Amino acid sequence: MRMWILKSQSEENATGDCYYLLPKRKYVVGRKDCDIVITGDASISRKHCIIEVTELDGPNCTCVIFTDTSKTGTKINDVKLKSKEETEAHDNSTIAFGKMKFQLRHQKYLVVPSSIKKSEQKQLLEPVSKLGGRLVKEWNAETTHLVMTKIIFTIKVVYALACGKHIVTPKFFEDILDCCDKKLGKKLPDEKNYLPVIQEQSMINMNALFYPNQERSQLFVGKIFVTLSATQHSRLKHAIQYSGGSMILQESREQKILKSISTSQTMVMALEGHEERSLSKDQSKWMKELQNMLSTHGLRGIGESEIGLALINNSLEKYCNPASKNVNVFCTTTDTQALSQQQSQLSEMSQVMLLPISHNK
DSSP: OOEEEEEEOOTTOTTOOEEEEOTTEEEEEESSSSSEEOOSOTTOOTTOEEEEEEEOSSTTOEEEEEEEOOSSOEEETTEEOOTTOEEEEOTTEEEEETTEEEEEEEEOOEEEEOSOOHHHHHHHHHHHHHTTOEEOSSOOTTOOEEEOSEEOOBHHHHHHHHHTOEEEOTHHHHHHHHHHHSSOBSSOOOGGGGOOEEOOGGGTTOGGGGSOOGGGGGTTTTOEEEESOHHHHHHHHHHHHHTTOEEEEOOSOOHHHHHHTTSSSEEEBOOOHHHHHTSOHHHHHHHHHHHHHHHHTTOOOBOTTHHHHHHHHTOOSSTTOTTOOOEETTOOSSOHHHHHHHHHHOGGGGGBOOOOEEOOO
16 A cells, blocks of 8 residues: 655645645545645635545555546546546646646555564554554565664664664654544654664764664675675675675685775675684685785775764765774674673664774874
């Protein structure tokens, strides 16, 4: 399902009033005592038009049906409707009631929760569903919002940053629904006012770092990340792809990779202890050769957590820069005991990305 917005385009209505149309509902447009009241235009009938948002089985999920019941007429894209005959309107259609013009556009909500309890997910499902949205477990390119009660560094936070999507608390959708339930909403709530509390102590009061920035989708353009670990490849490939880069799983020796290491375009991922220990003898030999080649050129491997930090800062000056020094990629400012407790409570916390500490003063 999908929510729709009817936004005024008329010069007579300088405030640009918005009317929010929810799935499975009917709205009466008219001059008085209606769901959508239009004033200042004598051509508007007492009950001018009926709008109905109905469900579909197809990919658009809902459609908007207009039925003219006026004396002066209703138009969709300058075509006058036949009286009392249902007519479907589409996204970005121009709707005219008398002299008053509106733009119709759909509002999609595909919402992914992260690190919130099942009881909180159940509460979140109600407003999202009423808004015509969907709650899904896994992130994809169509996701519109990430929902958390506090920001901790899961891979889904990295996805949201890479895709330029808002991170909000559950209350955002409750307030949107409250706004839509009113007959007239001047403006939907601003996502920036619903950013969850940042758990990482070193980033408290740095809210702007977690606001959407479309430039992040190009941060890794032209960059190739090489890993010997299939599990690491599975964890990180989407985040890198969402940011314009590519990731290669190269478990055996490849001369082209060795030759490209001296360029700033190829980066070798460092492996954490358990992943490095799981390498075969030949893979360990290949990893050692990569490390030696990096050392020859004064470069280093890239820590997994640097992907997220480069995206947060929208910069490759320090993180994901093989030439940068003094970056401890496996340390964390998160208390390990607390993290262990959280992991036992929340299965998603198996994807927490540890924050590195710079030793630069």
